[in-house]
Amino acid sequence: MNILKLLDKLSDDSFFTKQTSRLDNLSDLSTFGKKAAIAALPLGLGSFMATSAKAETKTEPTLAMKSALTDALQLALTLEYLEDEYYRIGLNTANLIPASDKVVFQQISKHEAAHVTFLKSTLTSLGTAPVAKPTFDFTANGAFTPFTNYQQFLTLAQAFEDTGVRAYKGQAGNVMSNKDVLQAALQIHSVEARHASMVRRMRANKGWIELANGGNMPAATNPVYNGEDVTMQAGFNTATAFGAAAGSAAYDEILTGTEATAIASLFID
Amino acid sequence: MKKPINVSNQGATLDTSRRNFLKLSGIGIAVAGLTLVGCDDDNFEYNDNKIFDLGMGDVGVLNYAYALEQLEADFYTKVVNNFYAGISNAEKEVLTDLYHHEVIHRDFFKAAITGATTNVLPTLEFQYPNVNFNDRNSVLATAKALEDTGVAAYNAAGKYITNPAYLVLAGKIVSVEARHASAIRDLINPLTAAFSGDDVVNPTTGLDVAKEPKDVVMAAGGFIKTPFTWKERGIN
Numbered sequence: 001m002n003i004l005k006l007l008d009k010l011s012d013d014s015f016f017t018k019q020t021s022r023l024d025n026l027s028d029l030s031t032f033g034k035k036a037a038i039a040a041l042p043l044g045l046g047s048f049m050a051t052s053a054k055a056e057t058k059t060e061p062t063l064a065m066k067s068a069l070t071d072a073l074q075l076a077l078t079l080e081y082l083e084d085e086y087y088r089i090g091l092n093t094a095n096l097i098p099a100s101d102k103v104v105f106q107q108i109s110k111h112e113a114a115h116v117t118f119l120k121s122t123l124t125s126l127g128t129a130p131v132a133k134p135t136f137d138f139t140a141n142g143a144f145t146p147f148t149n150y151q152q153f154l155t156l157a158q159a160f161e162d163t164g165v166r167a168y169k170g171q172a173g174n175v176m177s178n179k180d181v182l183q184a185a186l187q188i189h190s191v192e193a194r195h196a197s198m199v200r201r202m203r204a205n206k207g208w209i210e211l212a213n214g215g216n217m218p219a220a221t222n223p224v225y226n227g228e229d230v231t232m233q234a235g236f237n238t239a240t241a242f243g244a245a246a247g248s249a250a251y252d253e254i255l256t257g258t259e260a261t262a263i264a265s266l267f268i269d
Numbered sequence: 270m271k272k273p274i275n276v277s278n279q280g281a282t283l284d285t286s287r288r289n290f291l292k293l294s295g296i297g298i299a300v301a302g303l304t305l306v307g308c309d310d311d312n313f314e315y316n317d318n319k320i321f322d323l324g325m326g327d328v329g330v331l332n333y334a335y336a337l338e339q340l341e342a343d344f345y346t347k348v349v350n351n352f353y354a355g356i357s358n359a360e361k362e363v364l365t366d367l368y369h370h371e372v373i374h375r376d377f378f379k380a381a382i383t384g385a386t387t388n389v390l391p392t393l394e395f396q397y398p399n400v401n402f403n404d405r406n407s408v409l410a411t412a413k414a415l416e417d418t419g420v421a422a423y424n425a426a427g428k429y430i431t432n433p434a435y436l437v438l439a440g441k442i443v444s445v446e447a448r449h450a451s452a453i454r455d456l457i458n459p460l461t462a463a464f465s466g467d468d469v470v471n472p473t474t475g476l477d478v479a480k481e482p483k484d485v486v487m488a489a490g491g492f493i494k495t496p497f498t499w500k501e502r503g504i505n
């Protein structure tokens with residue numbers, strides 16, 4: 001499938017509202033990925049508890065669920081292609097990454113390459129052809145020079161990793177119909193978070209995101225951090241104990257498929 | 270006719286290394302008719318099977334997460350109340366942030382679970398027999414173990430969650446635990462591959478560790494004094 005067609009499809013969040021499942025609690029998927037719905041959860045999540053018994057019933061994944069699953073994986077693969085290529089170029093660019101920092105980026109690069117391989121084979125095993133690698137423009141149409149300026153290389157690396165964490169998180173609901181895929185997605189998601197923390201700290205930031213401040217990041221990366229300043233989680237005020245910075249940092253927020261796609265598209269030709 | 274004595278574990282301090290019923294402190298004993306004349310001891314059954322079970326379905330998973338967050342919060346509270354000798358400002362800041370986050374996580378789960386069920390995990394008691402809180406290596410090694418365990422626990426527990434809203438909440442937390450783990454690992458071995466080392470991230474697949482609840486409780490069990498079960502997940 002053409003990458004731009006896929007990205008268009010993912011940009012249409014209403015795509016994910018086609019529900020054919022008889023499991024009532026999955027009706028939440030129609031609003032899933034929209035931050036407003038999550039913020040509206042009542043304290044204690046009590047209203048969601050009643051349906052847990054129904055959810056025990058084993059049901060074959062419906063066509064819509066299967067499609068949501070593979071589309072989520074295609075988005076993940078796209079982001080991994082992006083990171084994989086970015087770090088390959090960076091490591092292969094003479095005099096870009098200082099010797100002291102090389103080991104870190106070699107480790108990150110190793111993981112992104114592994115993620116590409118893993119996601120491609122997962123999609124294949126699900127009977128879906130993986131999307132082809134797009135042509136990337138890491139200058140974002142001339143806005144950045146990451147391969148001649150190490151500070152910019154670090155800046156975009158941070159943006160990509162923080163985006164990856166949020167994007168995977170946003171797709172969790174779409175992959176939960178397949179327990180193996182869900183677990184693998186979680187296992188990749190936490191690795192991206194390890195990466196993000198490290199790159200942030202190399203840029204003299206904290207490993208975690210306080211409020212919606214990326215930490216010395218250009219305005220073009222605002223979409224990566226929009227919404228990270230929430231301090232209400234399921235009706236619980238996370239700022240009460242230690243303030244808004246700590247409360248917001250204790251939780252990473254999702255990016256919807258639309259939002260993640262918009263960010264990735266900046267770097268796709 | 271046997272009269273049951275029901276033992277509540279409200280605020281109980283349970284030391285199960287010696288299951289000596291009479292030495293358990295802080296237990297409220299609600300007995301029906303203990304003072305009834307004419308009933309002798311043979312007529313009473315002791316129900317000391319009041320070890321908390323984490324519960325079924327999503328409640329079990331939430332209580333599980335709550336248990337682990339209680340442990341982390343307790344550990345970091347001890348750390349920040351007595352920083353180890355020679356701590357740097359950078360380390361102080363990291364450990365203070367971790368303390369903040371884990372306390373917030375713990376209190377969040379308590380509130381969320383309390384609102385959803387009566388089967389709320391009580392406040393657990395912890396012990397750190399092999400931890401020297403005045404030693405940097407000991408504290409950081411323990412922090413690393415706790416954070417990595419948290420990540421592995423959430424990664425494997427996700428598949429047991431049936432409600433997508435809970436899955437997202439767990440997801441919002443696990444990535445922060447991974448950020449923590451990365452930072453601690455980097456404090457221990459700066460600017461190396463340790464932040465995301467081959468010991469936790471499979472070099473072939475790029476996947477982080479996922480540990481089943483049974484294995485997590487076994488690994489973390491040394492820190493947890495208060496017993497609990499999670500029968501649904503085979504922890505008895």
